[in-house]
Amino acid sequence: MYENTYPEKRFNLTLTFLKKHVxxxxxxxxxxxxxxxxxIMKREGFSVKNTSGEDLDLDQSALQNSTANVVTAFExxxxxxxxxxxxxxxxADKLLISVPLRLWFAPAYRSKTDKWDRHYHEFEDWQLDWLxxxxxxxxxxRQKFTHPVKKIxxxxxxxxxxxxxxxxxxxxxRK
Numbered sequence: 001m002y003e004n005t006y007p008e009k010r011f012n013l014t015l016t017f018l019k020k021h022v023x024x025x026x027x028x029x030x031x032x033x034x035x036x037x038x039x040i041m042k043r044e045g046f047s048v049k050n051t052s053g054e055d056l057d058l059d060q061s062a063l064q065n066s067t068a069n070v071v072t073a074f075e076x077x078x079x080x081x082x083x084x085x086x087x088x089x090x091x092a093d094k095l096l097i098s099v100p101l102r103l104w105f106a107p108a109y110r111s112k113t114d115k116w117d118r119h120y121h122e123f124e125d126w127q128l129d130w131l132x133x134x135x136x137x138x139x140x141x142r143q144k145f146t147h148p149v150k151k152i153x154x155x156x157x158x159x160x161x162x163x164x165x166x167x168x169x170x171x172x173x174r175k
Contacts, residue, residue: 087135
């Protein structure tokens with residue numbers, strides 16, 4: 001596996017969760033451009049196609065035209081203004097999503113150098129659950145985990161004990 005440090009700890013937990021719910025015969029549409037974790041999925045034998053960098057808030061054609069039966073969205077929904085519309089446009093039957101959880105002791109992330117690298121949403125678990133339910137998804141499994149950092153201080157200490165990420169596996173409710 002991958003060393004148990006950031007981001008490898010997160011990658012290990014996400015990969016284990018993915019393998020628990022997705023068969024290697026499944027086809028995956030990974031929301032977002034090719035990234036370190038999509039490369040890990042491919043290296044592990046999964047068939048993965050990424051979206052091509054389009055603004056998913058404005059253009060959901062990749063979702064509507066995809067024949068993949070699984071959609072993965074690892075740390076992308078916090079960057080989107082309109083996750084409701086995107087979740088409603090997914091045609092796949094399975095969804096794996098991870099988001100950073102809102103931390104009471106830290107403001108939402110916002111890059112000082114990249115105008116696109118910011119979090120419009122940092123969810124509490126119940127908010128993501130509700131969003132998924134309202135858009136026609138049934139949550140089958142969920143997992144939270146911490147994100148320690150190698151710094152000294154009160155906030156780094158809290159990160160050792162406070163869940164930072166939320167992973168969800170959901171299936172589309174067919175009516």
